[in-house]
Amino acid sequence: MSTFSGLGTALSSLTAQRKALDVAGNNVANANTVGYTRQRALLGSMPAATVPSMFSTSDGVGLGSRVTSVQRLGDVFVDTRVRAAAGSAGYLTARAESFAALEKGIGEPAATGLASQLSDFWDGWSDVANGSDRDSARAVVLERGRAVADRLHTLYTTASTQWGETRTTAGALVERVNVAAGQVAELNERVLAITNTGASAHELADQRDLLVTELSALVGGTARVRPDGQVDVLVGGNALVRGDKTSPLALTGATTFGQATAGVAVQVVWADRPGQVAGLDGGRVAGLLSVLAPTDGSGSGGVLTEAAARYDALATQIAEQVNALHTGAATPSGATGTSFFAVDPTLPAALGLRVAVTDTSQIAAGAPGQGAYDGSVATALSRLADAPDGPDALWRATVVDVGVRTASAVSRSKVAETALGTAQGQQLAQTSVDIDEEAVNMLAYQRAYEGAARVLTAIDQMLDTLINRTGVVGR
Secondary structure, X not given: OOOOHXXXXXXXXXXXXXXXXXXXXXXXXXXXXOOOOOEEEEEEEOOOOOOOOOOOOOOOOOOOEEEEEEEEOOOHHHHHHHHHHHHHHHHHHHHHHHHHHHHHHHOOOOOOOHHHHHHHHHHHHHHHHHOOOOHHHHHHHHHXXXXXXXXXXXXXXXXXXXHHHHHHHHHHHXXXXXXXXXXXHHHHHHHHHHHHOOOOOHHHHHHHHHHHHHHHHHXXXXXXXXXXXXXXXXXXXXXXXXXXXEOOEEEEEOOOHHHHHOOOOEEEEEXXXXXXXXXXXXXXXXXXXXXXXXXXXXXXXXXXXXXXXXXXXXXXXXHHHHHHHHOOOEOOOOOOOOOOEEEOOOOOHHHHEEEOOOOHHHOOOEOOOOOOOOOHHHHHHHHHXXXXXXXXXXXXXXXXXXXXXXXXXXXXXXXXXXXXXXXXXXXXXXXXXXXXXXXXXXXXXXXXHHHHHXXXXXXXXXXXXXXXXXXXXXX
16 A cells, blocks of 8 residues: 555545534534434444555555444434324313313303302392382392393303404414425425435424424324435325425314304315315314314314303293293283393394393282282292202303313323423433533544544654655765
């Protein structure tokens, strides 16, 4: 082997160690960069040069080292677990937040809650029964009846407002999904172009992975890595992103709460195939769709439409049970057949409930023929408070059901968030930069670089002696 080849050997080591040092320095520079995956330079030896002849001068010694590749230290299995956990957590968190908002809107137990107002209403009838000759008692029960109707209006309106806000949020998230999908497709194109030149596009892959994880949290997207390095994102088994192409989503169906309560569902479909439902496997958008869903007849439909159905049932029951007694009772003037409540048939029962009586003289408290100041019917009305099939019992069951379902939803959400945190912790342990480890690596590369430089210096001194000093002995 030629003496000059030693220079090449030393140079290869200098180049390799410097590149490895650059990689370690890049890791340190991105120690706090969100989504960055640490990298490692893999060094390989360069084999000895051989000449296929009997006069070969090769001594079999290798020609130094080189960086064979820069490895991205991610784990596809851990990434898959994080994305699955993100989809589950997004779905359950959306439902938990909606249940919590509904429970807060119900506002029980509280002095201003419907249960308290119903209790005051029945107590008012008790006061009428004990003093049916007093207009003040009749005026109180009239106002308390209006308060009950107003509270039901507020409950229904709150559910309707929450539904509208939830649908707006779902629409915004679907738009965000389309934007993120477009960014993934663009990064796929750039990654492919870079890798085709033989270079690495690890930083672009980091950005792409963040977007894919976001898509998993939003619509339960799953990733499939192609042999050429591109990533396809699937939603419900269909491609949201395929290479550098995307298939955008669209939100269709009910646009008002009235349409939802009438049975029109809100759906996510493929924008270029409006008749095909996307079939989300998870994610926050799927959770919001379950909140926006219409009733299903079994009580397990949409969170808000089921609540509205219960409000309507309660309003109907209040009107029917109170009117059933009140219409058969007599007013102080002896008139009968007067309804205390009325329900507007053009509106949902909870919104259409109103007090039909406009004057205290129209309030019927006694049985016909028992005198102007009989309060037997008013007593019967006051006892509806304790009736096992009365409005209070129905409202208590509604409040308890919402409370139980809210607690369950919040608990499941916390479990899912814990699982997501565990998966993210494992991912960070695999991909995050350890400053101490990088410091040790940089020190090793530095020493190797200094050693290669020393070899270069020694060979240079040998060549200087051979070239400039050979044959001058004895002069």
